[in-house]
Amino acid sequence: MRCDVVAIGTELLLGQIVDTNSSWIGEQLAAAGIDSLVQVKVGDNLGRMVSMLRDRLAEADAVVVCGGLGPTHDDLTREAIAEIMGVELEEDEEVAERILNMFSARGRRMPANNMRQALVPKGASVIAQTRGTAPGLICPVGNKVLYAVPGVPHEMQDMLTRAIIPDLLARSGSSSIIVSRVLRTWGESESGLNERLQDIIDELDGVGNPTLAFLASGWEGIKVRLTAKASTEDDARALIAQWEQKIREAVSDIIFGTDDQTMESVVLDLLEARGWTLGVAESVTGGLVSGRLTSVAGSSVVFRGGIVSYASAVKHDLLDVPVGPVVSHDAAESMARGVRTVLGSDVGLALTGVAGPTEQDGQPVGTLFVSVAMPDGSSHTHNLRLPGQRDQMRQLSVISALDVLRRALTA
Amino acid sequence: MRCDVVAIGTELLLGQIVDTNSSWIGEQLAAAGIDSLVQVKVGDNLGRMVSMLRDRLAEADAVVVCGGLGPTHDDLTREAIAEIMGVELEEDEEVAERILNMFSARGRRMPANNMRQALVPKGASVIAQTRGTAPGLICPVGNKVLYAVPGVPHEMQDMLTRAIIPDLLARSGSSSIIVSRVLRTWGESESGLNERLQDIIDELDGVGNPTLAFLASGWEGIKVRLTAKASTEDDARALIAQWEQKIREAVSDIIFGTDDQTMESVVLDLLEARGWTLGVAESVTGGLVSGRLTSVAGSSVVFRGGIVSYASAVKHDLLDVPVGPVVSHDAAESMARGVRTVLGSDVGLALTGVAGPTEQDGQPVGTLFVSVAMPDGSSHTHNLRLPGQRDQMRQLSVISALDVLRRALTA
Numbered sequence: 001m002r003c004d005v006v007a008i009g010t011e012l013l014l015g016q017i018v019d020t021n022s023s024w025i026g027e028q029l030a031a032a033g034i035d036s037l038v039q040v041k042v043g044d045n046l047g048r049m050v051s052m053l054r055d056r057l058a059e060a061d062a063v064v065v066c067g068g069l070g071p072t073h074d075d076l077t078r079e080a081i082a083e084i085m086g087v088e089l090e091e092d093e094e095v096a097e098r099i100l101n102m103f104s105a106r107g108r109r110m111p112a113n114n115m116r117q118a119l120v121p122k123g124a125s126v127i128a129q130t131r132g133t134a135p136g137l138i139c140p141v142g143n144k145v146l147y148a149v150p151g152v153p154h155e156m157q158d159m160l161t162r163a164i165i166p167d168l169l170a171r172s173g174s175s176s177i178i179v180s181r182v183l184r185t186w187g188e189s190e191s192g193l194n195e196r197l198q199d200i201i202d203e204l205d206g207v208g209n210p211t212l213a214f215l216a217s218g219w220e221g222i223k224v225r226l227t228a229k230a231s232t233e234d235d236a237r238a239l240i241a242q243w244e245q246k247i248r249e250a251v252s253d254i255i256f257g258t259d260d261q262t263m264e265s266v267v268l269d270l271l272e273a274r275g276w277t278l279g280v281a282e283s284v285t286g287g288l289v290s291g292r293l294t295s296v297a298g299s300s301v302v303f304r305g306g307i308v309s310y311a312s313a314v315k316h317d318l319l320d321v322p323v324g325p326v327v328s329h330d331a332a333e334s335m336a337r338g339v340r341t342v343l344g345s346d347v348g349l350a351l352t353g354v355a356g357p358t359e360q361d362g363q364p365v366g367t368l369f370v371s372v373a374m375p376d377g378s379s380h381t382h383n384l385r386l387p388g389q390r391d392q393m394r395q396l397s398v399i400s401a402l403d404v405l406r407r408a409l410t411a
Numbered sequence: 412m413r414c415d416v417v418a419i420g421t422e423l424l425l426g427q428i429v430d431t432n433s434s435w436i437g438e439q440l441a442a443a444g445i446d447s448l449v450q451v452k453v454g455d456n457l458g459r460m461v462s463m464l465r466d467r468l469a470e471a472d473a474v475v476v477c478g479g480l481g482p483t484h485d486d487l488t489r490e491a492i493a494e495i496m497g498v499e500l501e502e503d504e505e506v507a508e509r510i511l512n513m514f515s516a517r518g519r520r521m522p523a524n525n526m527r528q529a530l531v532p533k534g535a536s537v538i539a540q541t542r543g544t545a546p547g548l549i550c551p552v553g554n555k556v557l558y559a560v561p562g563v564p565h566e567m568q569d570m571l572t573r574a575i576i577p578d579l580l581a582r583s584g585s586s587s588i589i590v591s592r593v594l595r596t597w598g599e600s601e602s603g604l605n606e607r608l609q610d611i612i613d614e615l616d617g618v619g620n621p622t623l624a625f626l627a628s629g630w631e632g633i634k635v636r637l638t639a640k641a642s643t644e645d646d647a648r649a650l651i652a653q654w655e656q657k658i659r660e661a662v663s664d665i666i667f668g669t670d671d672q673t674m675e676s677v678v679l680d681l682l683e684a685r686g687w688t689l690g691v692a693e694s695v696t697g698g699l700v701s702g703r704l705t706s707v708a709g710s711s712v713v714f715r716g717g718i719v720s721y722a723s724a725v726k727h728d729l730l731d732v733p734v735g736p737v738v739s740h741d742a743a744e745s746m747a748r749g750v751r752t753v754l755g756s757d758v759g760l761a762l763t764g765v766a767g768p769t770e771q772d773g774q775p776v777g778t779l780f781v782s783v784a785m786p787d788g789s790s791h792t793h794n795l796r797l798p799g800q801r802d803q804m805r806q807l808s809v810i811s812a813l814d815v816l817r818r819a820l821t822a
Contacts, residue, residue: 013447015438016626018431022452027426036424037459041433041450048448055466215427280698280719286705287691287698290719294697297768297801299721305729306719308691308701314716314754343725357708390708 001172002035004060006052008068008077009151010043021066021156030213031227032165032178044068049080057084057144062168064160067151069134071113077148078119081139084146087122091115092135095126099133127163131155138167145171176229179236181244184261185254186221186403190214193222196251200243210239219395220263221256256406263402264292264299270409271302271347276375279345280306281319281335283326284353284368288398304345309335315352318342325361327352332369333381340373347409348373351401355390366393370401372408380408412583413446415471417463419479419488420562421454432477432567441624442638443576443589455479460491468495468555473579475571478562480545482524488559489530492550495557498533502526503546506537510544538574542566549578556582587640590647592655595672596665597632597814601625604633604662611657621654630806632667632674667817674813675703675710681820682713682758687786690756691717692730692746694737695764695779699809715756720746726763729753736772738763743780744792751784758820759784762812766801777804781812783819791819 005022012019022039029036038059042052049068056063068077082089096118103110117134120126127136127149136159137148147164149156169176185193193214194201204212210228217223226243230236248255257266271278280290280303290306293299307318315321319338321331335350353368354360366388371381382404386396416433423430433450440447449470453463460479467474479488493500507529514521528545531537538547538560547570548559558575560567580587596604604625605612615623621639628634637654641647659666668677682689691701691714701717704710718729726732730749732742746761764779765771777799782792793815797807 012434013437013450014441015434015436018429018434020429023423023426023429025426026424030425037454037456038463039424039452043448045448052449277722282698285702286710286714287693287701287717287719290698290721291696291702294719294721295802295805299697303697304722305725306698306717306721308698308705308717308719310701310705310711310717311688311715311754317755318716318753342729343722344728391706394706 001033001062001168002037002060003029003062003064003168004056005036005039006049006056006063006065007039007041007151008044008049008065009041010045010074012041013043021151021153024153024157025064025066025160027215028160028165029168031180031225032169033211033227033229034165034168034172044074044076046076046080046083049076050083053080053084053146057141057146060144062145062147062171064147064149064164066149066156069117069136069148069150071111071116071133073113075116078116078121078137081124081137081146081148082121085121085123085139085141089119090122091118092120092126095120095129095135098129102133127159129155130158136163138163174229176231177233177236178227178229179233179240180225180227181240182215182259183224183226183244183247183255184221184257184263185224185251186256186263186399187254188222188251190216190222193224193251193254197224197247200246200250204243210243212243219392219399221399256403262296263399263406265296267402267406267409268293268296268299268302270406274409276302276346277304278302278347278349279304279339279343281339281348281350282306282308283310283315283335283351284355285351285394285397285401286310288394289349289351289401292398292402304343307339307342325363327354327361327363327367327369329369329371329381329383332371333373333379336371336373336379336381346375347405349401349405351397353386353393353397355393355397357390368397368400370404372405374408380404380411412444412473412579413448413471414440414473414475414579415467416447416450417460417467417474417476418450418452418562419455419460419476420452421456421485423452424454432562432564435564435568436475436477436571438626439571439576440579442591442636443580444622444638444640445576445579445583455485455487457487457491457494460487461494464491464495464557468552468557471555473556473558473582475558475560475575477560477567480528480547480559480561482522482527482544484524486527489527489532489548492535492548492557492559493532496532496534496550496552500530501533502529503531503537506531506540506546509540513544538570540566541569547574549574585640586642588642588644588647589638589640590644590651591636591638592651593626593670594635594637594655594658594666595632595668595674596635596662597667597674597810598665599633599662601627601633604635604665607662608635608658611654611661615654621650623654630803630810632810667814673707674810674817676707678813678817678820679704679707679710679713681817685820687713687757688715688755689713689758689760690715690750690754692750692759692761693717693719694721694726694746694762695766696762696805696808696812697721699805700760700762700812703809703813715754718750718753736774738765738772738774738778738780740780740782740792740794743782744784744790747782747784747790747792757786758816760812760816762808764797764804764808766804766808768801779808779811781815783816785819791815791822
């Protein structure tokens with residue numbers, strides 16, 4: 001089964017918006033075992049849209065077209081599909097009523113052109129819109145199929161998951177349910193992870209189901225995704241559970257979470273479970289650790305606050321760091337203890353390091369000291385050496401420090 | 412003149428990497444007045460690469476192919492181009508020597524497959540590599556042209572700017588120099604900006620040179636880009652200066668910088684020019700303002716530090732904020748004065764607000780109070796209402812607060 005992708009929008013070609021939709025669709029298709037071999041961006045031009053969609057349909061079994069379903073005269077996807085199907089556009093009463101209701105529910109007058117979004121090529125079926133005003137479309141073309149979805153990412157994602165992937169699987173003759181599970185890791189390179197999981201990978205290659213994929217997410221670590229096919233969801237989940245267990249046994253030291261968990265959500269959950277609050281003292285990361293923790297709604301239960309002790313004098317005066325080199329094991333430990341005291345938190349986390357452009361206190365760019373001060377007065381302090389330029393080094397410092405805290409909490 | 416773009420790489424189709432290269436190329440081509448009407452992603456498959464490149468060459472005057480120039484057997488762009496040109500690949504001695512020298516200068520043994528990167532289709536010319544090992548290629552195909560560049564963004568960007576855009580302009584018969592200038596704005600919607608600049612836009616439409624484009628950059632504001640063509644760089648710059656002056660007269664209140672300047676770099680420069688240091692007290696943004704300021708290398712000259720006073724007790728105890736509602740005009744003002752005292756800075760910047768998910772102190776989600784405490788003891792405090800969910804509201808708060816500080820410094 002092959003499904004290509006066409007993203008519509010002149011703004012994509014002009015670089016005003018980066019086309020992240022087709023990447024996301026490609027990832028989902030791959031997880032479902034469907035090939036996506038060509039992905040195209042084309043502007044809001046009827047002739048070129050028709051020509052591109054025809055080319056893709058000639059080669060692939062199915063095509064997802066993304067965007068161009070809005071209410072304005074630039075939104076030409078409906079017209080392009082009608083031309084390819086050789087049919088007229090008709091107003092779909094149910095869709096029309098739904099659009100009218102959305103406006104009247106908000107007490108707003110509906111601009112007339114919104115009714116364009118209720119037009120459906122004759123013979124196509126509708127993927128009901130649950131979030132926006134434009135519905136998706138499933139459009140048979142001979143023995144192939146064109147799917148149209150809005151360009152708004154969360155609307156597109158909803159329709160792809162809910163309607164298009166199941167429809168593609170049904171067409172491919174598969175009655176399988178597909179379930180994925182992501183194990184999130186930090187602290188190992190992709191090649192290192194590959195080496196440590198080689199036996200399991202070989203075994204999986206033999207059985208063919210579930211499949212395993214590595215997804216590198218830069219300074220978020222590497223995701224290990226298991227995808228299983230089975231006739232029921234329970235069977236698929238059981239299959240995944242069995243292999244997840246094997247992977248956990250092989251690399252338990254680097255797995256910090258699953259699926260939608262993030263390093264910050266995991267750390268906050270661990271603290272909350274223990275009834276502990278947190279204070280953060282940062283130098284090299286300049287506030288990014290606190291910023292990341294507070295990106296989680298509800299973090300205020302655990303997170304009391306932070307001190308960005310950028311100038312050395314702030315470290316000495318406010319955090320009681322002894323005079324001396326401020327990029328050092330002792331300075332990090334003093335900062336962690338100091339911030340516990342100053343902010344009255346149960347746990348203190350501190351970072352000091354060198355992001356560049358030049359060395360500091362005789363320490364090279366990339367040096368990071370992380371310290372965790374625990375409620376019982378003990379502390380854990382680590383010295384790391386991180387790669388990269390200023391921005392990358394700082395971002396790696398954030399997740400590395402949170403991982404040090406996570407390990408201290410689970411030690 | 413039309414130049415399409417083909418990005419090569421199976422990892423792009425699988426969504427493991429987002430194709431940002433073609434967006435960047437599209438933006439540069441548009442600025443040079445060259446149309447880019449179709450952009451394609453295709454995997455590392457020789458047959459499909461050849462077919463896609465032929466399709467693009469049939470429609471466009473030129474094609475940029477990006478990626479697939481590395482040393483491994485998956486890197487097939489050279490072979491695809493040779494097939495399209497109907498020629499053999501030959502080793503280019505100069506390129507080969509350069510690759511050998513790069514390895515020997517680093518004292519590293521060169522893996523043999525690196526010599527693949529010295530292969531050039533007969534009749535093609537080389538764009539010298541200045542940063543990586545793979546050179547770019549300029550490959551005539553009939554009266555059209557194929558350009559090959561590496562997929563590594565900074566190598567691609569260097570070659571596009573240095574060699575490809577000038578070559579495209581020369582081929583289009585234009586001996587023009589193209590110069591762009593970006594004016595960065597904050598605080599006006601795209602439609603509002605459009606309305607305020609309507610007379611200038613109409614006038615520019617009449618003369619045709621320079622051209623004006625709006626580039627929305629989300630929570631970084633809207634960029635106004637002027638692009639002028641002239642026979643010399645001085646003439647192009649003079650033309651831009653004349654229209655920049657008119658735009659500045661129309662919307663001087665919202666222009667905060669030009670070209671590569673950012674809101675944080677502008678604020679740091681203003682403080683440095685006055686010889687003042689800065690301390691930041693943040694609640695709603697949880698460290699992001701400090702994090703953003705310290706992303707600028709050299710910020711330590713100005714930035715002393717920050718207090719992330721997330722829990723109310725931290726505001727009261729550490730910043731001396733009077734007991735009472737902490738999302739308020741008075742709390743923001745106390746925080747700004749308090750952080751000046753605690754961190755010993757000349758200027759204090761404070762933010763308190765509600766990012767959600769629920770209201771606080773009777774203030775709805777989206778409320779932001781920003782206060783600036785000046786060295787003379789005076790203060791500027793503003794109450795803003797920002798749109799969006801948690802993440803968007805927090806990011807808008809960061810740049811809004813820095814803009815309040817900028818205005819206070821230039822008042």
